[in-house]
Amino acid sequence: MNRGKIRKTEGIELPNESKIKNLEEKEHYKYLGILQADNIAHTEVKRKTGSEYIRRVRKILKSKLNGGNTIQAINTWAIPIIRYTAGIIDWTQAELETLDRKTRKIMTINHAVHPHSDVDGLYLPRSSGGRGMLQVHQTVEEEKRGLEEYIKDSEEDALQMVNNAKLFNTNETKQAYKKEQVKNRAEKWKNKPLHGQYLHNISGKSDITKTWQWLKNGNLKKETEGLILAAQEQALRTNAIRAKVEKSTTNCKCRLCKEADETVDHLISCCKKIAQTDYKQRHDKVAGMIHWNICKKYKLPVAKDWWDHNIEKVQENEDVKILWDFRLQTDKHLPHNTPDITVVEKKEKQVKIINIAIPGDSRIEEKEIEKITKYKDLQIEIEKLWQKKTQIIPVVIGALGAVPKDLEEHLNNIGATEITISQLQKAALLGTAYILRRYL
Ligand SMILES: [Zn+2]
Known part of the structure; x- marks a missing residue:
């Protein structure tokens, strides 16, 4: 460069005998990963990074990665391509939003996100019911604030000169901006009449942290x-x-x-129409897991893994008798006399009546109460007849994953401590997904 103009040379020789070659017109070189010559090549960088970002998103979504890993891969392998240019390349909001839109489109094409699904939900943390994906636009804005903070705090002369040039004027820390974005997004999501309904339906009744566990696991x-x-x-x-x-x-x-x-x-x-078929299958899967765990607890012979478990109507040893879907004989005829699982502890002289249910998520609490009231008469009869203290324990999970506040307590009470709530939740969700795919 001579007085701001590019001068043609045969290249410049360096003291170590290497040579910087002459740049042809419109040719750029990379410095710290950014294309430049007499100026930063904004348009060229945007074109190149944009298409590399999209290429990676596409590649990830074509892979067989599970839900959690898919998003993780986008966040850690695709997003950094754009993040690296933040604050240096003059991206416009519209350009960044176009990249976000393209990302969602590729996700939809690859069935990772439903065409009518909520946009805000996609970018909310998994721990609060979202997919946890980073938004290109937000990432760039965050990074700008991060750079600004860095420059402001730096004591290096050159960086202080950059700071004095006031290139950034956000007057906001990266953390504050991020927090604000998440808060606004969660608020917006909650207030949407259809998209926010689920949250309204389960709040107060469920353990929210455990309810979102399946998303956090991402498996x-x-x-x-x-x-x-x-x-x-x-x-x-x-x-x-x-x-x-x-x-x-x-x-x-x-x-x-x-x-x-x-x-x-x-x-x-x-x-x-499908209560006795599809619902029963889903119910029995979850109930079978509980049954396996109970058998294991009392040292009855069982398969190593719950998915290989063979349920027998009656299983017994000197400590316990475990009945599956077994009608209990009583003097009085009772309409509800066939619990899912009955555990008779011989030495402790107690009986546990266990019922499993997978209702609509808004009714998890109701369902627990219903299961207890329905079997109240049976409890009284059994106590009288068998002279054993009898408890009724409901195990309820929402068809879309809602976890009642006291589920853990009930599982501990049964002694089902090997099966996790996540595993039960996953089984219920897979059953529900099967039903939706089959009939919709
Ligand atoms: Zn129907």
């Missing part, structure tokens, strides 16, 4: 993760949604029973 397939969240957000096209929201049909009734309105809640927990 479902990305397709299943997207489907369950879409179900929670009322984003699935049930007949009720088609008739009442989209107005694309006049028939809002359930395609199976043709009686009730076809909502997600109805399909996954209330339809009589």
